[in-house]
Amino acid sequence: MKPREAAAELGLSYPTIKQWILAGKLETVKTPGGHHLIPRSALAPFLKGRPETEDKRERFQKVSGRNQLIGTIVEIRIEGLLAKVVLSIGDQRITSIITADAVREMKLRKGERAAALMKSTEVMITRV
Known part of the structure; x- marks a missing residue:
């Protein structure tokens, strides 16, 4: 997924995700154009322990x-x-x-x- 999509999934800002990528805290795969893609499996450690809710703004x-x-x-x-x-x-x-x-x-x-x-x-x- 794109970094912006990962940010939405985690409930974080896009700049935070970019900082995590550049710091090596979040695993990514680079496209031939040099863009970062984040495997869904890389988000799993950050989602553990968080209450599940369909609507974050509920x-x-x-x-x-x-x-x-x-x-x-x-x-x-x-x-x-x-x-x-x-x-x-x-x-x-x-x-x-x-x-x-x-x-x-x-x-x-x-x-x-x-x-x-x-x-x-x-x-x-x-x-x-």
């Missing part, structure tokens, strides 16, 4: 925040470490900048339903 599904807007993902653009996610909510759009790893981990896709959760101590109102 424990975060119930939150105290009540300012949640449900909409449809109309755009996802990943550039480097960050991603732009745009939700269409009614005739309005809301944009969020989150990590690219979060988009991959949550498996967000255009056309799917998602919620925007706002946390703020202040809400401003303006006349439109």
Whole structure:
């Protein structure tokens, strides 16, 4: 598997996996192009003793925040470490900048339903 996929499997960041590869802590196979591939068997020692769960974010599904807007993902653009996610909510759009790893981990896709959760101590109102 690719290093990014291994990072997601282990619940680690991509830079951490790259450091492990360069330090020799994680066994890899190099492709003819010089890229690293990680055998699934190389991840086994790091997965031992970890509780099995289908959804790593399962424990975060119930939150105290009540300012949640449900909409449809109309755009996802990943550039480097960050991603732009745009939700269409009614005739309005809301944009969020989150990590690219979060988009991959949550498996967000255009056309799917998602919620925007706002946390703020202040809400401003303006006349439109």
